Amino acid sequence: xxxxxxxxxxxxxxxxxxxxxxxxxxxxxxxxxxxxxxxxxxxxxxxxxxxxxxxxxxxxxxxxxxxxxxxxxxxxxxxxxxxxxxxxxxxxxxxxxxxxxxxxxxxxxxxxxxxxxxxxxxxxxxxxxxxxxxxxxxxxxxxxxxxxxxxxxxxxxxxxxxxxxxxxxxxxxxxxxxxxxxxxxxxxxxxxxxxxxxxxxxxxxxxxxxxxxxxxxxxxxxxxxxxxxxxxxxxxxxxxxxxxxxxxxxxxxxxxxxxxxxxxxxxxxxxxxxxxxxxxxx
Amino acid sequence: xxxxxxxxxxxxxxxxxxxxxxxxxxxxxxxxxxxxxxxxxxxxxxxxxxxxxxxxxxxxxxxxxxxxxxxxxxxxxxxxxxxxxxxxxxxxxxxxxxxxxxxxxxxxxxxxxxxxxxxxxxxxxxxxxxxxxxxxxxxxxxxxxxxxxxxxxxxxxxxxxxxxxxxxxxxxxxxxxxxxxxxxxxxxxxxxxxxxxxxxxxxxxxxxxxxxxxxxxxxxxxxxxxxxxxxxxxxxxxxxxxxxxxxxxxxxxxxxxxxxxxxxxxxxxxxxxxxxxxxxxxxxxxxxxxxxxxxxxxxxxxxxxxxxxxxxxxxxxxxxxxxxxxxxxxxxxxxxxxx
Amino acid sequence: xxxxxxxxxxxxxxxxxxxxxxxxxxxxxxxxxxxxxxxxxxxxxxxxxxxxxxxxxxxxxxxxxxxxxxxxxxxxxxxxxxxxxxxxxxxxxxxxxxxxxxxxxxxxxxxxxxxxxxxxxxxxxxxxxxxxxxxxxxxxxxxxxxxxxxxxxxxxxxxxxxxxxxxxxxxxxxxxxxxxxxxxxxxxxxxxxxxxxxxxxxxxxxxxxxxxxxxxxxxxxxxxxxxxxxxxxxxxxxxxxxxxxxxxxxxxxxxxxxxxxxxxxxxxxxxxxxxxxxxxxxxxxxxxxxxxxxxxxxxxxxxxxxxxxxxxxxxxx
Numbered sequence: 001x002x003x004x005x006x007x008x009x010x011x012x013x014x015x016x017x018x019x020x021x022x023x024x025x026x027x028x029x030x031x032x033x034x035x036x037x038x039x040x041x042x043x044x045x046x047x048x049x050x051x052x053x054x055x056x057x058x059x060x061x062x063x064x065x066x067x068x069x070x071x072x073x074x075x076x077x078x079x080x081x082x083x084x085x086x087x088x089x090x091x092x093x094x095x096x097x098x099x100x101x102x103x104x105x106x107x108x109x110x111x112x113x114x115x116x117x118x119x120x121x122x123x124x125x126x127x128x129x130x131x132x133x134x135x136x137x138x139x140x141x142x143x144x145x146x147x148x149x150x151x152x153x154x155x156x157x158x159x160x161x162x163x164x165x166x167x168x169x170x171x172x173x174x175x176x177x178x179x180x181x182x183x184x185x186x187x188x189x190x191x192x193x194x195x196x197x198x199x200x201x202x203x204x205x206x207x208x209x210x211x212x213x214x215x216x217x218x219x220x221x222x223x224x225x226x227x228x229x230x231x232x233x234x235x236x237x238x239x240x241x242x243x244x245x246x247x248x249x250x251x252x253x254x255x256x257x258x259x260x261x262x263x264x265x266x267x268x269x270x271x272x273x274x275x276x277x278x279x280x281x282x
Numbered sequence: 283x284x285x286x287x288x289x290x291x292x293x294x295x296x297x298x299x300x301x302x303x304x305x306x307x308x309x310x311x312x313x314x315x316x317x318x319x320x321x322x323x324x325x326x327x328x329x330x331x332x333x334x335x336x337x338x339x340x341x342x343x344x345x346x347x348x349x350x351x352x353x354x355x356x357x358x359x360x361x362x363x364x365x366x367x368x369x370x371x372x373x374x375x376x377x378x379x380x381x382x383x384x385x386x387x388x389x390x391x392x393x394x395x396x397x398x399x400x401x402x403x404x405x406x407x408x409x410x411x412x413x414x415x416x417x418x419x420x421x422x423x424x425x426x427x428x429x430x431x432x433x434x435x436x437x438x439x440x441x442x443x444x445x446x447x448x449x450x451x452x453x454x455x456x457x458x459x460x461x462x463x464x465x466x467x468x469x470x471x472x473x474x475x476x477x478x479x480x481x482x483x484x485x486x487x488x489x490x491x492x493x494x495x496x497x498x499x500x501x502x503x504x505x506x507x508x509x510x511x512x513x514x515x516x517x518x519x520x521x522x523x524x525x526x527x528x529x530x531x532x533x534x535x536x537x538x539x540x541x542x543x544x545x546x547x548x549x550x551x552x553x554x555x556x557x558x559x560x561x562x563x564x565x566x567x568x569x570x571x572x573x574x575x576x577x578x579x580x581x582x583x584x585x586x587x588x589x590x591x592x593x594x595x596x597x598x599x600x601x602x603x604x605x606x607x608x609x610x611x612x613x614x615x616x617x618x619x620x621x
Numbered sequence: 622x623x624x625x626x627x628x629x630x631x632x633x634x635x636x637x638x639x640x641x642x643x644x645x646x647x648x649x650x651x652x653x654x655x656x657x658x659x660x661x662x663x664x665x666x667x668x669x670x671x672x673x674x675x676x677x678x679x680x681x682x683x684x685x686x687x688x689x690x691x692x693x694x695x696x697x698x699x700x701x702x703x704x705x706x707x708x709x710x711x712x713x714x715x716x717x718x719x720x721x722x723x724x725x726x727x728x729x730x731x732x733x734x735x736x737x738x739x740x741x742x743x744x745x746x747x748x749x750x751x752x753x754x755x756x757x758x759x760x761x762x763x764x765x766x767x768x769x770x771x772x773x774x775x776x777x778x779x780x781x782x783x784x785x786x787x788x789x790x791x792x793x794x795x796x797x798x799x800x801x802x803x804x805x806x807x808x809x810x811x812x813x814x815x816x817x818x819x820x821x822x823x824x825x826x827x828x829x830x831x832x833x834x835x836x837x838x839x840x841x842x843x844x845x846x847x848x849x850x851x852x853x854x855x856x857x858x859x860x861x862x863x864x865x866x867x868x869x870x871x872x873x874x875x876x877x878x879x880x881x882x883x884x885x886x887x888x889x890x891x892x893x894x895x896x897x898x899x900x901x902x903x904x905x906x907x908x909x910x911x912x913x914x915x916x917x918x919x920x921x922x923x924x925x926x927x928x929x930x931x932x933x934x935x936x937x938x
Contacts (some may be wrong), residue, residue, distance in 0.1 A: 003392040004360050006349050006530070006539075056352040057534040062553075080311070083555030084852040097356025218558075245554045247530045247544075251392040253525030255552050258560075259500075259573075260581035279500040281570075282560050311827070313738035314894045332742035334893060336829070345829060346859040416742040416760075418653060463815050511659045513683070515833035517891050541858050548832075550849045572646065596742060599833050599889035600679060601656030 006049040008054040008099025009037045014074050015094050020233055025125050026090050027066070027078045030098060038073045045069055046107030047133040048241060048269050052249045053077065053089065054099030061085040062264070065103060066128035066163075068088030068135035075100065078128045078162055104249040106267045108133055108213065108239065115149040119205040123154050123216025124198045126175045131163055132216050134176070140174055143175060150205050154181035154196035154220075158189060179203050197223035200231070207232040218282065225272055226274050235273035242268050242282070258282055285461040286443040287438070297322030297375060297532035299369055299457065303406075303487040306341055307371040308334050317341060317370070326371040329440065331414040337523035338377045339384060341370055342401045343518070348538045349397065349530065358539070362396050368405040375430035375437070376421045376591035378409045382433035386583045387526055397541075406453045409434040410445075413479055420486035420605055426589050428479040439472040486605040488612050489576075491587065492538055496577045497610045500569070502614065508607055509564035511600045512547075518594035518602075519545035519571060524587050527551070528547030546570040565583070571609060625725070626673050628790050629697060632723055633664035636769025640694035642721050646675045654747045655733040659684060673697060675767075679837060680885040682706050686714045686842035693719045699727035701774075701884075703783040703885035704916025705839040708881060708902050708923075714842060717919050724786025726794045728773030729767070730884075734769060734893050774897055777802045784917065786925055795857040801852060806902045820898075825869040826862050827892045834896060835872065837889035840879045873899035878907045879922030881916045 010033040019025040050064045061083065062188035067076035079086045092184065093097065096116040116138070134151060137143055153160045161180070170178040181192035181199045192199045196216060204211070212233050214224045221240055228238050244256040244263050251265030258277040261267065286297065299305055300321035308315040308327045315327040315334040350358045373381075381402070388398035411429035412419070417421045421427050432439050436454035438445040446464050449455045464472075519525040520543055529544035529551075544551055547568075561567050579587030588604075593602050622630070629647075636642050649670035657677045662668060662682075665820035681696055681789065682705035688694060689738045694715070699708060710717045731754060752769050756763045764766040768776075769868060779797040783789055809817060832848075835841040847855045848868055857872070858862030875894070880900040887896050911924040921927075 004362070006541075007360050008358055010356060010358075026298065048345045054352070054358075054454050056356055056358070056539075059538070060530060061540075084854075087852070099356060099358060101353075165453045241552075244560060245552055247528070252387065252393070252395060252526075253529065253541075253544070253573075254546070257570075257574075257578065260578040279497075281500075281566070283738035314893065330741065332737075346861060356859075368801050412726050415746045415888065418742065419758055422652075452660060510661050513833065513836035513889070515836040515889065516829075516831035517833050517889075520829050520831045521891060531854075531858055533861070535857075535859075541831075542859050546832075548849075550851075555851075595653055596655075597891040598653075598738075600836055601651030603652045606652055 001246075005101070006248070008052075008101050009041070010034065011075075011100045012096050013092055013094050013096045013098055014280075019078055019125075019162040019164075025078055025160070025162060025163075026081070027076060028089060028092070029067075029076045030096075030100060031074050031153030035073070037069065041070045041075070041103065042073070045232050046087065046110065046131050047104045047136045049103035050129070050249075051075065051077070051100050051102030051104060052246070053079075053085070054101065055085050055088045055092070056097075057135060058085045058088045060101075060247070061089075062104075062249060064074045064126075064129035064132070064241070064268075066132050068132055068139065069262065070139050072148065076132075078125060080125045100247060105264055106266070108269050110136075113211050114145045115147060115209075117149070117206075117208075117210040118213040119150045119152070119210055121152045121196060121216070121228075122202060123211060123220040123224075124156070124160065125162065126215040126217065126241070126243075127153055127162055128218060131204045133167075133213065138175070147209065149153045149176040150179070150203070151176055152179040152181070152199055152203060154182075154183070154192075154194075154197065154199060154216075156183045158186055161252050195223070196220050197227040200224055200227045207234070207237065210237065212238050214238065227274075235276055236271055239269055239273040240272070240275070242270060243281075284464040285447045285449070285458055285584045286353050286468065287303040287444055287447050287458065287461050288446065292326070292445075295322075296320060298460045302367065303366045304366050305371055306338075306368065309320060320371075321382060326372065328410055331412065332416055333374045333377070333412075333593070333599070334340070335422040335521065335593070337372060337380070337521055337591070337593065338373050339523050339526070341368075342381060342384060342398055343388070343528075343543075347397060347544045347552045348431045349542050351536055351552055352532075352539060360396075365401075365404060366467055366596060369403070369407055369408060371408045371422055373407050373434070373589070374408045374412060375409055375428060375432070375434070376419075376426055376589040377523045378407050378433035379426045379430055380433075380591070381407065383524050383579075383583075383585060383587060383589070384526055385609050386585065390527070391403055406435040406451075406457065407433055408436050408438065408454070408457070410438040410440065411476060411479070413440055413475055415483050416592060418594070418595040419590060420592060421590035422480065422483045423489065423605075424586050424588050424590045424616060428483065429476040434471045441468065441475065456596070486590070487608040492608060492612060493577045493580050495614055496573055499571075499614055500612060502611075504607075504610055504614075506565045509568045511602055512564045512568050513600055514547055514564050514567065515599065516568055517599065518604075519543075519547055521593040521597055522606070523589060523591055523593070524575070544558065546574070572604065576608065622647075623674070625791060626671065626751045629669050629673055629723065629725070630671050632788065632790065633662065633695065633697075634668055636663060636667045636695050636721060637668075637686075642693045643690065644688070645695035645818065647697050648672050648681075648841060653735060654744060655759060671723070674719060675728060675754075676732060676733065676747060678733060678885070678888045680705055680839050680883045682709060682839035683842075683885065685720070685839070689873055690716050691719065693721070695721040695723070698724050700780045700782050700784070701727070701881050701916075703786055704780065704881040705883060706916075707785060707919040708916040708921040709842075710841075711922060712879075722786040722788075723784065723795075724783025724789035724790070726783070726791050727775070727778070727781040728794075729771040729781070730888070731767065731770045732772035732775075732888060734888070735772075737771075738893070739765075749893065772884050773805070774882055774887065774890060777804060778882070785919065786887075800867050802901070804825050805898045806905050809898045809902065811857055819936070821869070822862070822866070824857060824895050825865045827894055828860065828868065829863040829867065829892055830858070830865070831889065831891065833889040834886035834894075837885040838876075839881070839883075839885070840876060841872075847875075869896065869899070872896075876900050876924050877903045877907070878913060879915055880904055883902065905916045
C-alpha cells in the first residue's frame with residue numbers, strides 16, 4: 001500500500017500567541033500525536049520548506065515552517081488572518097486537534113551555500129521561513145559551515161515585527177549583523193527607517209562570496225532583487241521563496257505553476273537565475 | 283493475430299464478465315452517449331460513430347471524490363475506493379491514451395496518488411476503434427489514431443456483424459480466451475477499415491517546433507484575441523480526457539474532505555486569499571490551458587497533453603478551436619516574438 | 622454570403638468606417654460548422670469572416686458588460702438580444718446612447734444539441750434554406766425541416782422582432798403565440814410536488830458545474846458569483862446532489878424578472894440540461910403577478926429591484 005500523501009499527520013496545538021500588536025499575525029506551535037511522525041518529519045525537514053495545515057471542516061492552507069529542528073519536537077507557523085482557514089487558525093487554542101501535511105517543497109539549498117556569507121532579507125510576515133533559517137544557522141554544529149551572516153528585516157511598523165524578543169536579542173549577538181527597519185519614522189525607533197530595498201542599498205552587503213535570500217511581499221521582492229543586482233549579486237547568488245495558491249502541495253492539482261515549474265514541488269525556493277528563465281506568470 | 287466476437291454474443295460476454303467485474307460501457311443518457319455501469323442487459327450505445335460527451339477519465343479521477351472523512355476530534359480516515367476488478371468497455375483510442383497519460387501524472391515515483399491507483403490498477407480497458415472519425419477529431423496529429431492501441435488491453439474493430447478483437451495484454455487475452463481466431467479475410471477487412479478511417483483525418487496542425495513557438499510567444503497579442511471570444515466556462519477542460527487539475531475542499535455538513543475537478547479557466551482557480559490573482563483575465567487563463575497541454579506537459583513528461591479527441595472543439599459554446607489557435611502560433615516566426 | 626449577410630456587412634462597414642462605433646460585436650466563421658464564433662470587429666476590412674445565420678447560438682449581449690460604459694458598441698440583435706441590451710441598460714451595465722443596434726427579425730436558432738443528437742458528430746457542414754436545414758457528411762447530404770431543429774426557446778418565442786433597434790433589416794415577423802410560451806411551464810406546473818422534484822433532480826443532477834450557462838447569460842455578469850464566494854461558502858462546490866440543486870435553484874432565482882428567454886444558457890450546456898422551465902416559470906409569474914416582461918424597454922426596473930413607497934402589493938416571498 002502506498003503512503004497517502006493527502007492524509008494529514010495528526011497534531012495538537014501546543015501554544016498560540018499573537019505576533020503583531022494589531023493581532024493580524026498569530027503563531028501556532030504544534031506537537032506530534034505520534035513521536036514516530038516527529039522523527040520522520042525532522043529527518044526530512046530543511047528550512048525553507050512548508051506544510052499544509054488542515055483545519056477539519058474548513059480546509060487546508062499552506063504555511064512556511066518557522067522553526068529550526070533543534071528547537072524541539074514541535075513545528076511553528078505564523079499565520080496572517082486572510083482567508084477562511086487562517087481565520088479559523090486564529091481562533092484555535094492550545095489543545096485543539098489539527099492536521100498537517102509536510103514538510104513539502106525543497107527548502108533552501110544549504111549544502112550549496114556552505115562557506116559563503118549569507119545576507120538574509122525579509123519583509124513582513126514572509127520572514128517566517130527566514131526566521132527558521134537564521135535559527136538553524138545559530139546551531140553550533142552548523143554555524144561554522146557558513147561565513148558572515150547579515151539579517152535585514154523590515155515591517156510596516158514596529159508592531160508588525162514578528163518574533164520580537166528573539167529579534168531584539170539578535171542585535172546583541174556577535175555572530176550576526178542585524179538590521180531592522182520600519183517604513184515610516186516612529187518615536188523611540190533607533191534602527192533603519194525606509195522600505196527594505198532602500199535599506200538594502202544603505203547596508204550595501206558585499207556580493208563577494210555571498211548569497212542573498214529574499215522573502216517578502218511581491219513588490220518588496222521585486223525591488224530588492226534589482227537592488228541586489230545593482231550591488232553586484234549575480235542572479236545565481238540571489239534566492240527567493242515564492243507563494244501562490246496551493247492545494248495539494250505535491251505537484252498534482254495543477255494551480256501553482258509558473259510556466260513549467262510548480263512552486264510546491266519544484267520550489268518554493270528559486271534562484272533569480274531560475275526565475276529569469278520562467279515566463280512572467282506570477 | 284486477432285479473434286472474432288460476433289455482435290450477437292456481446293450481451294452474453296458482458297453478462298459473463300459481470301460475474302467477476304464491474305463493467306462500464308457507453309449507453310444513452312438523454313440523447314448522447316455516456317459511460318454507465320452495465321451487466322449486459324442494458325442497451326449499449328457503441329455502434330454510433332461518435333464518442334461519449336463526458337470523458338472516461340471520470341472513471342479514474344471522478345469529478346468529485348471523497349479523500350477522507352474526519353471527525354471533530356481531528357481524526358481523518360482515508361477512503362481509498364475498494365471495488366471489484368473493472369472493465370471499461372467501448373473506450374475510444376483517444377480516451378484510452380488519455381488514461382495512459384494520466385498515469386504519468388498520478389502514478390509517480392514520489393507521492394503516487396492512492397485513489398487513482400486503486401481504480402487504475404483494477405481496470406481493464408477494452409477499446410473500440412473509430413470507423414468514421416468526426417471532423418473535430420485530430421488524434422493523428424497528436425501521436426494517436428482512430429485505431430490507436432495505447433493504454434488498452436484489447437482493441438475492437440467494428441466489421442458490421444462482428445467485432446474483430448485484437449488482444450494487447452495478458453488481461454485482454456484472458457477476457458477473450460474463448461473466442462475463435464479471425465480468418466485472413468477478416469483481418470484484411472479490418473485493416474482496410476482502419477486505413478480508410480486513418481485517411482479521413484487530415485493533419486490539424488504541425489507539432490514539430492510548436493512548443494518553441496508557444497514558449498517564445500508568451501506575451502503575444504494572439505492570446506488576447508482568443509480570450510476575447512472565450513466565455514470562461516469550464517467545458518473545454520472538464521470534458522478534456524487529460525485535464526486533471528483539482529481542488530480540495532471540506533464539505534462540512536458531510537464531514538468529508540473532497541477533491542473536485544478544477545479548471546484553469548475559472549477566475550477562482552488561481553485567486554489567492556489576499557485577492558491577488560496571478561491569472562487575472564481570460565487572456566492568462568486561456569494561455570495557461572494551451573501552454574499546459576502543448577508546452578508544460580512536454581517539460582514534465584515529454585508528451586503532449588492532448589490526444590485529439592476533439593471534445594473542446596465540439597462543445598465550446600463559442601466555437602473556439604484549439605487547432606486553429608495552434609495553427610496561428612505555428613505561423614508566427616519564433617525568433618521575432620518574445621515581445 | 623446570403624443577401625442578409627451582405628446587407629449587414631455593408632451596414633457594419635459604414636458604422637466602422639464612419640467611426641460611429643469603437644467595436645462591432647458579431648459572429649465570424651469558425652472551423653466547427655455548428656458554432657460560429659463571437660467576433661469583435663474594429664475595422665471594416667476584418668468583415669470578410671463575418672457570418673450571420675441560424676447557428677449563431679450565443680446571446681452577444683453577454684459581452685457588453687466586459688466593456689467600459691464609454692465604449693461605443695455596435696451589435697446585430699435579434700428580438701431576445703435587443704431585450705437583453707435593454708435590460709442591461711436598465712441595470713446600468715451600459716449606456717443606451719453608446720450602443721448601436723442593427724435589428725434582424727429572427728427566424729429562430731437551430732439548436733446544435735438537436736442536430737448532433739439526431740445526426741451525429743460526423744456532420745461536416747450544415748447549411749440552411751428557408752424551411753430546411755441541409756446536413757452534409759463526407760459521402761452524403763440529408764435535409765430536415767427547420768422547425769424540427771429549432772431551439773425550444775425559439776419555438777415558443779413571443780417577440781422575435783427587435784423592439785428598439787437603431788436600424789432594422791428584413792421583414793418583421795408576426796409576434797409569437799403567448800400561450801405557446803407557457804407550454805413547458807404548464808406541463809411542469811401540472812405535475813404534483815414529487816414529480817416536479819423528480820423532473821428538477823433529473824435535470825440538475827446531470828450538471829458538471831462548468832458554469833457555461835452562467836457565462837453565456839447576458840444577465841450573469843456579477844464579478845463574483847455566489848458559488849465562487851469563499852468566506853463564507855454558500856454552497857457545496859462538489860458535484861453532489863445538494864451542490865447541483867443549489868446551483869440550479871439559485872441561478873434561476875437570480876434571474877427573476879431579469880430573464881429575456883433567449884435560451885443561451887441551455888444552448889451552452891454540454892450536458893443538454895433543461896433550465897428554461899425554471900426561468901420561464903419565473904417569467905410567467907412576473908407577467909401575471911406584476912405585469913412585467915423583462916427587456917421590453919430600457920427604463921423599467923424589474924419588480925424585485927424596484928422600490929416605491931406607494932407599493933400596492935404586499936410583501937411576498
